[in-house]
Amino acid sequence: MSILQANDVHxxxxxxxxxxxxxxxxxxxxxxxxxxxxxxxxGCGKTTFLSLLAGLDLPSEGNVAFNxxxxxxxxxxQYRREHVALICQSFNLFPxxxxxxxxxxxxxxxxxxxxxxxxxxxxxxxxxxxxxxxxKRLPAMLSGGEQQRVAIARALASDARVxxxxxxxxxxxxxxxxxxxxxxxxxxxxxxxxxIVVTHDLGIASRADRxxxxxxxxxxxxx
Amino acid sequence: MAGLKLSxxxxxxxxxxxxxxxxxxxxxxxxxxxxxxxxxxxxAELDAAYSAIDVSGWFISAVGYEDPEIPLAFYDVLEDSGFxxxxxxxxxxxxxxxxxxxxxxxxxxxxxxxxxxxxQYAKIKTKPIINxxxxxxxxxxxxxxxxxxxxxxxxxxTVEWLDGYSADMFAGSEAVCVYPVDAGVALGDEVELIVxxxxxxxxxxxxxxxYMTFKVVGLHGMRANASPHYVxxxxxxxxxxxxxxxxxxxxxxxxxxxxxxxxxxGFKQFLVELGLHENEAVRVSIDDRILTGTISPLQKNxxxxxxxxxxFYGIVALMGFFLCFxxxxxxxxxxxxxxxxxxxxxxxxxxxxxxxxxLCCFGLLLGITTMLLIPGKQSDWMNPAAVALIMxxxxxxxxxxxxxxxxxxxxxxxxxxx
Numbered sequence: 001m002s003i004l005q006a007n008d009v010h011x012x013x014x015x016x017x018x019x020x021x022x023x024x025x026x027x028x029x030x031x032x033x034x035x036x037x038x039x040x041x042x043g044c045g046k047t048t049f050l051s052l053l054a055g056l057d058l059p060s061e062g063n064v065a066f067n068x069x070x071x072x073x074x075x076x077x078q079y080r081r082e083h084v085a086l087i088c089q090s091f092n093l094f095p096x097x098x099x100x101x102x103x104x105x106x107x108x109x110x111x112x113x114x115x116x117x118x119x120x121x122x123x124x125x126x127x128x129x130x131x132x133x134x135x136k137r138l139p140a141m142l143s144g145g146e147q148q149r150v151a152i153a154r155a156l157a158s159d160a161r162v163x164x165x166x167x168x169x170x171x172x173x174x175x176x177x178x179x180x181x182x183x184x185x186x187x188x189x190x191x192x193x194x195x196i197v198v199t200h201d202l203g204i205a206s207r208a209d210r211x212x213x214x215x216x217x218x219x220x221x222x223x
Numbered sequence: 224m225a226g227l228k229l230s231x232x233x234x235x236x237x238x239x240x241x242x243x244x245x246x247x248x249x250x251x252x253x254x255x256x257x258x259x260x261x262x263x264x265x266x267a268e269l270d271a272a273y274s275a276i277d278v279s280g281w282f283i284s285a286v287g288y289e290d291p292e293i294p295l296a297f298y299d300v301l302e303d304s305g306f307x308x309x310x311x312x313x314x315x316x317x318x319x320x321x322x323x324x325x326x327x328x329x330x331x332x333x334x335x336x337x338x339x340x341x342x343q344y345a346k347i348k349t350k351p352i353i354n355x356x357x358x359x360x361x362x363x364x365x366x367x368x369x370x371x372x373x374x375x376x377x378x379x380x381t382v383e384w385l386d387g388y389s390a391d392m393f394a395g396s397e398a399v400c401v402y403p404v405d406a407g408v409a410l411g412d413e414v415e416l417i418v419x420x421x422x423x424x425x426x427x428x429x430x431x432x433x434y435m436t437f438k439v440v441g442l443h444g445m446r447a448n449a450s451p452h453y454v455x456x457x458x459x460x461x462x463x464x465x466x467x468x469x470x471x472x473x474x475x476x477x478x479x480x481x482x483x484x485x486x487x488x489g490f491k492q493f494l495v496e497l498g499l500h501e502n503e504a505v506r507v508s509i510d511d512r513i514l515t516g517t518i519s520p521l522q523k524n525x526x527x528x529x530x531x532x533x534x535f536y537g538i539v540a541l542m543g544f545f546l547c548f549x550x551x552x553x554x555x556x557x558x559x560x561x562x563x564x565x566x567x568x569x570x571x572x573x574x575x576x577x578x579x580x581x582l583c584c585f586g587l588l589l590g591i592t593t594m595l596l597i598p599g600k601q602s603d604w605m606n607p608a609a610v611a612l613i614m615x616x617x618x619x620x621x622x623x624x625x626x627x628x629x630x631x632x633x634x635x636x637x638x639x640x641x
Contacts, residue, residue, distance in 0.1 A: 047634075048634070051633075051634045056563075056633045056634055057634060077562075077565050077566065077567040077568075078565065079565070080563065080564065080565035081564065081565025081566070082565070086563050088563075092556075092559075092560045092563065093560075094229075094233060094557060094560060095557075096232075096233040096236040096237060097229060097232065097233060101229055101232065104229065105226060105229055105564060106564050106565070108225055108226045108228065108229055109225045109226050109564060109565060109566055110225070111225060113228070154564075158564070158565075
């Protein structure tokens with residue numbers, strides 16, 4: 001059974017001067033334990049589609065369902081807190097919190113505090129290869145790859161089963177990008193996450209279990 | 224509140240911008256706690272000026288330069304009004320000691336009372352004019368106190384008093400007087416005086432003439448052979464003696480000082496209500512130039528300080544808005560991350576409010592601590608209401624700023640835009 005399902009999803013950006021149909025009728029079911037890649041040129045609607053899957057916004061038409069429940073019927077803040085995790089190209093870490101504190105943050109939102117939160121955070125950081133020496137560093141003291149790994153650890157700490165990554169290797173060199181991709185693969189195949197990656201990189205697409213090719217807001221190819 | 228601890232850690236580490244806010248709040252606290260003292264000082268200066276500067280006034284004739292004829296009603300009303308103090312009230316009538324020739328004529332001629340001055344003179348024309356009380360220069364003065372008349376106040380040191388009497392006698396209403404020395408009378412003697420109210424149209428005829436008896440309780444140093452002669456009695460005694468309305472008794476001089484210079488405007492209004500601004504016979508002249516010149520800038524200063532007081536609280540609110548706006552605007556990305564991680568907009572806003580309130584408390588504490596280092600009594604400046612108002616104004620400004628800055632477009636954040 002699919003964990004996340006898009007049913008004839010449309011989304012239109014409306015401004016004073018024009019309406020842009022960013023997503024036009026996308027329907028797809030995403031399952032756990034798989035790595036999905038959504039590819040396409042800039043402006044084809046990939047990020048918009050991802051944001052709808054993440055519950056950051058609601059479709060203009062159609063719906064997105066998580067475990068059979070429409071996101072429009074859910075508390076979308078709770079949905080992002082507990083069921084989906086986002087990883088972005090720009091890492092989106094809190095610059096004034098240490099590595100450990102950044103990973104602990106989502107746990108505090110769920111009411112896990114103090115020693116318990118710290119223990120979980122340490123485990124997640126170990127899982128992405130960041131040992132104790134990294135715990136007290138600020139993000140500015142880390143490389144791009146290390147920051148992205150912290151972001152992944154934070155996503156793992158939220159206990160979500162769906163991981164949405166928007167150009168996770170976009171700001172990384174080849175080696176770091178490869179490391180991140182390996183972690184995402186492991187999460188999907190070994191830990192059973194539903195990992196959906198939006199990317200330009202065809203190399204990533206070649207490693208994905210399923211690829212969705214978008215153009216002008218529509219799926220033109222899937223395999 | 225979920226995530227508050229880490230959120231406060233971030234806020235604490237944002238020390239540079241927070242220090243700026245805290246220093247502003249500390250300075251505002253010091254200033255606004257001291258400010259009421261500035262107002263008090265200005266008002267005290269104003270009070271001191273009012274207390275130090277007397278305003279005096281006096282009656283003048285509305286028709287010419289002669290001594291005014293001041294109706295007693297004005298005197299009584301002003302004395303009872305509560306506005307004035309240290310009044311100098313003087314009245315006088317023409318008088319002369321009763322001469323033996325006139326006394327003889329009075330005792331022998333049954334028609335004496337009907338005689339005019341000219342007829343009396345004709346009957347005893349061999350006597351000197353002065354003995355007939357024809358000299359209008361001789362006067363009986365009624366004073367409400369010894370210093371009411373400048374001439375008598377100069378003579379006061381020369382006065383020899385009868386035992387049991389002093390200058391305080393002018394406050395009473397006993398028919399006593401101070402007579403010229405060497406006038407042939409001794410202390411304790413009774414003197415009979417002819418007092419007359421002259422007819423202004425005919426100096427030879429009187430409106431009224433009366434014989435009045437006074438006891439001599441003082442002898443002043445102006446010699447009897449000096450001319451004219453002046454005799455001084457209490458004003459109240461004179462009033463009683465001339466109580467018959469036919470005398471048309473009035474004051475010839477009335478000056479006063481205001482009890483409280485602050486009541487000047489009220490006093491002027493009072494005079495208007497009495498009709499003294501358009502009275503045909505008398506007017507009141509008030510010397511308030513020094514007071515007005517001194518008070519006016521002090522009043523403006525005090526009024527300005529009072530008027531600016533709420534304005535400064537407004538400045539605190541405005542600065543709260545701008546400081547919060549500038550600092551939280553740069554945190555848009557942070558707020559976006561919080562929302563992306565599943566924090567509700569309400570929670571983000573409440574945390575921001577809590578951070579600003581704590582920052583405000585820190586600034587206030589810093590200000591109060593600074594105040595403690597200033598020498599002086601704490602009770603003079605410590606005002607919990609002012610502290611609460613500073614906090615309220617700052618937080619109000621900060622709250623409005625946050626309405627603009629806490630909302631973020633998370634999708635833009637996802638796309639790397641802010």
